Amino acid sequence: MTSSMEQLYQQVILDHARDPHGRGLVDGPADAVAGESHQVNPTCGDEVTLRVALGTRGTVPVVEGVSWEGQGCSISQASVSVLTDLVTGQDLRQVDEVAETFRALMHTRGAGLDEEREDALGDATAFTGVAKYPARIKCALLGWAALKDAIAKTGVAVPATASAAATTTEEPA
Amino acid sequence: MTETMLSAGELAAVRADFPLLARTLRDGKPLVYLDSGATSQKPDVVLDAEQDFYAQRNAAVHRGAHQLAEEATEAFEHAREQVASFVGADVGEVVWTTNATAGLNLVAYAMSNATAGRGGEAARRFALAPGDEIVVTEAEHHANLVPWQELAARTGAVVRWVGVDDDGRLRTDELAHVVTDRTRVLAFTHASNVTGAVTDVAPFVARARAVGALTVLDACQSVPHLPVDLHALGVDFAVFSGHKMLGPTGVGALYGRRELLEAMPPVATGGSMVEVVTMQSTTYAPPPQRFEAGTQMVAQAIGMGAAAAYLAELGMDAVAAHEAALAAELLDAVASVPHVRVLGPTDTRDRLATVSFVVDGVHAHDVGQVLDDAGVAVRVGHHCAQPLHRRFGVAATARASASVYTTSQEIAVFREALTGVRAFFGWDR
Numbered sequence: 001m002t003s004s005m006e007q008l009y010q011q012v013i014l015d016h017a018r019d020p021h022g023r024g025l026v027d028g029p030a031d032a033v034a035g036e037s038h039q040v041n042p043t044c045g046d047e048v049t050l051r052v053a054l055g056t057r058g059t060v061p062v063v064e065g066v067s068w069e070g071q072g073c074s075i076s077q078a079s080v081s082v083l084t085d086l087v088t089g090q091d092l093r094q095v096d097e098v099a100e101t102f103r104a105l106m107h108t109r110g111a112g113l114d115e116e117r118e119d120a121l122g123d124a125t126a127f128t129g130v131a132k133y134p135a136r137i138k139c140a141l142l143g144w145a146a147l148k149d150a151i152a153k154t155g156v157a158v159p160a161t162a163s164a165a166a167t168t169t170e171e172p173a
Numbered sequence: 174m175t176e177t178m179l180s181a182g183e184l185a186a187v188r189a190d191f192p193l194l195a196r197t198l199r200d201g202k203p204l205v206y207l208d209s210g211a212t213s214q215k216p217d218v219v220l221d222a223e224q225d226f227y228a229q230r231n232a233a234v235h236r237g238a239h240q241l242a243e244e245a246t247e248a249f250e251h252a253r254e255q256v257a258s259f260v261g262a263d264v265g266e267v268v269w270t271t272n273a274t275a276g277l278n279l280v281a282y283a284m285s286n287a288t289a290g291r292g293g294e295a296a297r298r299f300a301l302a303p304g305d306e307i308v309v310t311e312a313e314h315h316a317n318l319v320p321w322q323e324l325a326a327r328t329g330a331v332v333r334w335v336g337v338d339d340d341g342r343l344r345t346d347e348l349a350h351v352v353t354d355r356t357r358v359l360a361f362t363h364a365s366n367v368t369g370a371v372t373d374v375a376p377f378v379a380r381a382r383a384v385g386a387l388t389v390l391d392a393c394q395s396v397p398h399l400p401v402d403l404h405a406l407g408v409d410f411a412v413f414s415g416h417k418m419l420g421p422t423g424v425g426a427l428y429g430r431r432e433l434l435e436a437m438p439p440v441a442t443g444g445s446m447v448e449v450v451t452m453q454s455t456t457y458a459p460p461p462q463r464f465e466a467g468t469q470m471v472a473q474a475i476g477m478g479a480a481a482a483y484l485a486e487l488g489m490d491a492v493a494a495h496e497a498a499l500a501a502e503l504l505d506a507v508a509s510v511p512h513v514r515v516l517g518p519t520d521t522r523d524r525l526a527t528v529s530f531v532v533d534g535v536h537a538h539d540v541g542q543v544l545d546d547a548g549v550a551v552r553v554g555h556h557c558a559q560p561l562h563r564r565f566g567v568a569a570t571a572r573a574s575a576s577v578y579t580t581s582q583e584i585a586v587f588r589e590a591l592t593g594v595r596a597f598f599g600w601d602r
């Protein structure tokens with residue numbers, strides 16, 4: 001196996017793919033606001049249905065739970081699993097930031113981000129090698145697209161704080 | 174190796190005609206191209222034909238009286254003859270299209286236009302009424318399914334289909350009840366781009382004739398790999414693409430029986446397809462020009478003609494025999510690896526060297542990635558045949574497909590790489 005293959009399929013990814021977290025759609029707490037999204041990658045038929053349950057911490061909306069059902073390659077399945085761990089318990093502003101950081105990582109062609117930004121990604125930095133394979137970036141982003149859409153469907157707005165505006169970067173074209 | 178394959182010398186000579194086959198991939202690995210079902214590589218004669226046209230003969234065809242225009246027109250029409258004779262058709266029965274998909278859409282939209290009254294009395298045979306039936310098969314490429322769904326939606330016709338058996342073969346036995354007196358079109362594949370199964374065309378044509386339905390054959394996967402004689406097959410229409418038969422992209426052909434093309438109304442209209450144009454109305458050119466509106470893909474057509482001539486020179490019996498041996502080797506390769514399941518016939522009778530498969534526990538994309546790492550190019554996904562994949566309960570497969578330039582050594586590399594797939598993903602350790 002070449003080293004780029006080993007970078008692509010890091011052990012973290014293989015582990016998440018074989019034993020994914022958050023798989024199996026569940027209803028969130030009764031007082032939570034729910035949103036659901038179904039996303040398909042038309043080129044390969046990979047699918048994910050992701051459900052998000054939002055609560056509040058003080059006045060800030062937070063992700064209380066993520067659950068999902070899907071089928072697809074190890075990259076797409078591991079990515080949703082990692083996402084589940086990353087965003088559960090986070091407030092929507094943090095979720096927005098981590099999602100943007102992950103998207104930025106996918107545009108680095110495998111070079112990775114600076115250390116500080118990568119720290120925020122936890123296990124998701126394992127996807128750095130995916131960015132070397134243009135055909136697989138879509139796989140890694142499928143779950144993130146579903147998360148964004150599911151949150152939008154809840155109708156709960158992401159609080160636009162000064163810090164969010166300062167740390168959110170535009171996705172490169 | 175079996176005695177029906179091209180000899181080592183013959184095969185080396187064929188491969189030397191394809192410059193791309195000599196290139197290497199990441200880390201200097203040799204290319205093992207097993208994705209000819211998606212698109213084939215091109216021999217020098219095709220590349221040279223296009224180059225020569227632009228360098229020596231480029232001019233607008235079918236207009237102008239200067240010498241270049243004459244030479245360009247002659248080269249363009251000569252290519253039509255090469256393609257027509259390659260598939261057993263008359264030259265006036267071959268319409269240039271951009272690809273097979275465009276050819277299928279052309280027939281479907283012509284029927285739509287006939288339904289709207291265009292083409293007058295002669296075109297009534299193409300008109301559909303609500304409740305009429307269009308029959309396809311569950312094995313179709315989306316190109317031979319979606320245009321018919323759209324035609325049905327525009328006309329009130331109903332789409333029905335012939336199923337596929339567990340081996341991936343068309344359920345010919347269903348023709349008797351699926352094709353009825355209401356059936357106006359029977360559109361079916363000559364060879365599946367997923368299962369590799371080759372259709373026995375005769376019962377389809379016989380059943381369609383018995384009920385007065387038009388037959389439309391998707392010959393995209395058969396023309397590059399098997400001897401095809403459209404007159405002998407007796408179908409009404411057929412389509413195929415240049416890029417899958419060693420020719421360029423951007424060109425394909427629609428075959429229509431002369432009498433049908435003559436009666437069929439045009440789809441795209443404008444320049445080059447008319448007789449007399451007044452401010453009030455227009456009369457149309459006879460086929461095939463009636464269906465070739467606007468400036469044509471002249472260089473590509475000439476390239477497709479050169480590809481047909483190249484294959485004819487090799488001899489399609491020899492090509493088919495070589496590929497039959499490769500089919501056996503491919504089937505043998507996948508059968509030798511545990512936990513690999515084939516979608517399609519596992520016997521070599523009436524099948525192409527196109528083998529789609531799933532590896533238990535490993536998604537097709539991941540299979541393709543491991544093979545790619547060994548320099549082996551296969552296609553992964555649903556191959557534009559979602560209903561067929563659904564029929565087998567899978568979303569995606571990996572597909573290895575060979576062509577005349579494929580070698581036994583390449584299949585051995587594929588087998589070796591496939592052997593390592595499950596272990597890489599942590600199975601069987």
Ligand SMILES: Cc1ncc(COP(=O)(O)O)c(C=O)c1O
Nearest residue numbers: 272273274314316366391393414
């Ligand atoms: C059986 C079959 N039909 C139709 C098509 C469509 O061909 P094209 O994309 O060249 O129009 C293909 C190619 O993928 C095919 O394999």
